[in-house]
Amino acid sequence: MDSMDSLRHVIQFHPLIDNHAHNLLTRDAAADYESFPLESITSEAHGRALQNASTTMPLLRATKQLSELYGRPCATWSDVVEAHSDWVKTDYEGLIRRSLEGTHALLLDDLLVDEDVEQYAWHDSFTISASKRIVRIEAVAADLLQQIMNAERNPEESVWSTFTKKFADALEHAMEDPAVVGFKSVVCYRTGLDVSPHYSDEDSLTTSLHRILDSGTRKSGYRIDDKPLNDWLVQQTLKSITFKKQAGIVKPLQFHTGLGDNDISLVRANPAYLQPLIAQYPNADIVLLHSAYPYTREAGYLACVYPNVYLDLGEVFPMVNRQGQETIIRQALEITPTNRLLWSTDGHFHPETFWLANKQFRQALEKVLVEYVQQDDYTISQATTAAADILFHNSNRLYGLKLDPQYTHPASSTIVTSKQLPPELPPALSTFLKANPNLEYVWVQWLDYTATPRVRMFPIPEFIRIALHQRRIGVSLAVLSMLQDDTIVAGGNVTGQLYLEPDCSSLYLNAGMSESTASSASVMTSWRTEDNKPLDGCPRTALASVIDKLYQEHEIDVKCGFEIELMLLKPVKDGGGKVLDYKPATEIHSWSQITADTRRMLPVLEEVHKTLAAIGIELQQFHAESSPGQFEFILPPASPLQAVDTLIAARRVVTAVAERHGYRATLHPRPFPDATGNASHTHVSISRPEKDASFLAGILAHFHSIMAFTLPQDISYERVRSGIWAGSEWVSWGFQNREAPIRKISPGHWEFRLMDGLANPYLALAAVLAGGLIGLESRLPLRIQDCTGKVPSTKIAPIWRLTLSSSGRLYSD
Structure with a gap:
């Protein structure tokens, strides 16, 4: 593997931490296209406007790419909907597993739609590490108000006083909860990012609270969308984050910025509005979500000049076309330090949002970094470090996750395109890898003289090296004299070893077992000597020899x-x-x-x-x-x-x-x-x-x-x-x-x-x-x-x- 290939290898294979995503739908909700239209995987539009998504480049590109995920051709969006429906009906968890392949950990804003989504811990079975929570402060505030208004209260205590105490308690609880690694504000949606760095007086806050109460009901709940109170929630959270950081507890505050639904004020979605607030709380770590599109440069500037600011590169994948995605990465890299860039999918509801985002981001990142290396803007080492930091290490450090990257999902990255496979691979293996894009492991096995299957398990990259004869699998010669209970019969030789030679034409997917084997395959082997000659007594070689003689000497198949x-x-x-x-x-x-x-x-x-x-x-x-x-x-x-x-x-x-x-x-x-x-x-x-x-x-x-x-x-x-x-x-x-x-x-x-x-x-x-x-x-x-x-x-x-x-x-x- 040359140096440029090693860079591509890291970009395509490195496990990732998704630093901002949302819960997946339940199986029933995933089939409810009226409530959760599939077109939303490539568009933030809603209602009638979403009908126009079928003519956008992101949706047309997704249509073609999803053929790979589904394992069947999709020429039209109707084909995508049909394939999605079939997967949801027959193997919804299998679709999720494919879609989250390569994801080490999910940090979930899990307060999006409560009754129709799976709980955050449910997602753990599809990732290497346990999921963590991002607490949305406006959702917490709305829930507290509804609780307060539906409960008996001390008539001498005002709603504002009760609310402030409960919100402080909620923040404290979240700060102490090890499952919570950060907070999120959607103030951008509610009153804009021009958040005041200073508190309003209590009368203004009380009035703001009552305006919110007047606009909702005890049954339907309350939407937190009045500026003084919205600003106060952000200020209180940053204050708590700053205080807890002194005690060694680091939990950043994420801000939605830029691209969003139609109820956002696009003008006030510019993260530049946050500059006074960022300056006011220099010890509170702040993450600007969603590439701040179309304000990526402004967000990159803030991440450059303020040491407490990070820029997340999510959501625009797959919401923006290929050229736009590459431009966003380039704009982010104009002045932003690469140790301040984070990756997220903003995946939500449908598994396809995760798969498309990860696939398209890796493609765009590879295109940009390889070009920068070719133009001598980066060395290969610098570009490789940047890619690994963006995908994994920056989030790992910022959120204090303390994870060690595990390459347990390399297979689909290995075979994203046929040109990424080593050309000298045995044809049978190359064909098998292309046909099974979710393969993670190969079980190399042989049958001993007692007909006991013996197995060695290898991750795909290692098995590829074995198939290319870059390494050998040695096994003690004692196996020739071994019984089913692993004892050696009298006279058995425990000195020396034989070598296993995989026959890639014998590859079969492991099926029917637990879900942990769903992405593995088995291959049979023949036995070779130390000098790589067929070993006498190999059962497979013995059969092959007889077959060959029947054909060569008697023309018999x-x-x-x-x-x-x-x-x-x-x-x-x-x-x-x-x-x-x-x-x-x-x-x-x-x-x-x-x-x-x-x-x-x-x-x-x-x-x-x-x-x-x-x-x-x-x-x-x-x-x-x-x-x-x-x-x-x-x-x-x-x-x-x-x-x-x-x-x-x-x-x-x-x-x-x-x-x-x-x-x-x-x-x-x-x-x-x-x-x-x-x-x-x-x-x-x-x-x-x-x-x-x-x-x-x-x-x-x-x-x-x-x-x-x-x-x-x-x-x-x-x-x-x-x-x-x-x-x-x-x-x-x-x-x-x-x-x-x-x-x-x-x-x-x-x-x-x-x-x-x-x-x-x-x-x-x-x-x-x-x-x-x-x-x-x-x-x-x-x-x-x-x-x-x-x-x-x-x-x-x-x-x-x-x-x-x-x-x-x-x-x-």
């Missing part, structure tokens, strides 16, 4: 497909909720029937299908199997490696979805003595069916060796019994015979029935195909005939229980 048989179990708990045992999730249950019990499981089964479909795995069918709680999911055919990768991903989804519904899914071959048992039936087809006789003969000739891989544990053989469609106990095959271990379906297409969930499927499938390869190489004749009955017509040595006995010796009946 192989397709495979797996069936997942499993049992869903429900916990048996004691009175204290402790799990004592498990039992089948259904009792009234039979093969391929919808019973009263299996009908209850439909939400689980259908969620499995939908979750798999969402990550590109299309089930061919699913149905109830024979034993209580037993179900089967049939996966699509694919090349052998892809088929096994799909199997592993699908098993994880099934297990996770079951857990979400309170069930446990097991692949155990015989979880209960009277159960039919779970298999992992495997379909194999070859592209040259005229060679199927020798291929099948080779498998049959080496059946005993193959079963060491397909039925690897003692319990595996407890499932293989005659008369239960489990593959029987004899080396045999039969056309459409489900009692034979190999069912021939059509020329060159078989179902291999003696495999279960305890097998490492890479090794198991490699063993099956290797048997077929040997048959082809030796041109073996098929001497075992089609078994058309319940048992083979030719007596062949039974194969079941060919495994390790309790003494460790091989034995067979």
Whole structure:
């Protein structure tokens, strides 16, 4: 990464603190376009004036950009509304998570619309750090007045006296509240920014208060919009801020400036009016919000000459067009110190306001800073520091947040545009990143000899370095001798290590698990030696080698497909909720029937299908199997490696979805003595069916060796019994015979029935195909005939229980 790329990296990847935003709508309110029109995400207009927003450049630009957020093309605003509606209905929290990606913390002015928005703490699940509150002083005053007027009062105490005491108490409470990090005034909306630096006399204030009381009611409330009182609220807040700062409590006062709704006086929205007030309270930190547009230069001047003033660069993103946004940043940088600039979205109501603001700000900031570097106005180091300060560090210092930036949302920044991806990335990874703009982590995994999935987790930037071979993932060679409980068998080697080589074509999104895994994916790996050669004994490499030989030596392509048989179990708990045992999730249950019990499981089964479909795995069918709680999911055919990768991903989804519904899914071959048992039936087809006789003969000739891989544990053989469609106990095959271990379906297409969930499927499938390869190489004749009955017509040595006995010796009946 060259120096300019490092600057772009910081601008696009650095986590941000949103120093001024508002609460998001509830799901129901988000769908109420009449009360909360979607056009407001790019315009401050209201009512009839908002209808004109559809012709503005900010809205037209947003229409195109939101295609990326929604994951679907949006050519018109109607497309945007439809996409928004679909997300709100099906995955509102997912839309919020996408929209807040990259946000470290939100500082929320949470008194905008109480009943239709989520509470400020609700937003914590979508950001790295907890949300903080910005207290709007006019809203506090209005609430106090309504309380006072609706309560019984001491007749000897005036409303003004009661109000001043309660307001002072409210300020004190907010100052002591660790969740509150600052205050905000909307005096700009009410009486303008020409706030007097000096108090009015008490008679004027009392009169001002009564004018407000006369204009409202106890039921409807009171709008604080009379100048003496509005000025007094600001003065009192600044006085309290100054006093508390002496005690080490720093909580700035934010002012709305510039751009706003149509009830603002645009002339008096100029922050230059605040200069006398700023000078009067030099120890009170003041933030000028919303870029003060169109008075950005005036605000920048104040932030330049007064050490207690900061300029916020929010709201104009996405309210102003691209060129205007770049101009605003340039004007802010004309004389404003970069350590006095803050970032905010002014995001409110709809999640899209946050997403658009963050996206457009990063784009504009990159354009401006890169040009300044190219023109030698900044060094790269200076521009990089400025970007990080504006996005994160300035707010972190000003509000005393004491946060450490965590790069947990780099993925969408990595792939904002395809040209930002390293061109040498493996095509499969590049395609996957572009298709999944919210990806944060990749789980690098492998299946050990016990079929236990092992996982290492990497943030996207680090995984990209792995994919570019800029670093390697070393794992102890002890894993070759490790059991499921992490103990090492006798003779295991704990010296040395193997290296994991990700196959990016195996990338799958993690789905069905908790929301914390919603932005991660898994990738399978092969094993390499210290000198980067294929490691003997790697299950994935073994399978790939057999596949390659079949094609190179015999021009045979192989397709495979797996069936997942499993049992869903429900916990048996004691009175204290402790799990004592498990039992089948259904009792009234039979093969391929919808019973009263299996009908209850439909939400689980259908969620499995939908979750798999969402990550590109299309089930061919699913149905109830024979034993209580037993179900089967049939996966699509694919090349052998892809088929096994799909199997592993699908098993994880099934297990996770079951857990979400309170069930446990097991692949155990015989979880209960009277159960039919779970298999992992495997379909194999070859592209040259005229060679199927020798291929099948080779498998049959080496059946005993193959079963060491397909039925690897003692319990595996407890499932293989005659008369239960489990593959029987004899080396045999039969056309459409489900009692034979190999069912021939059509020329060159078989179902291999003696495999279960305890097998490492890479090794198991490699063993099956290797048997077929040997048959082809030796041109073996098929001497075992089609078994058309319940048992083979030719007596062949039974194969079941060919495994390790309790003494460790091989034995067979």
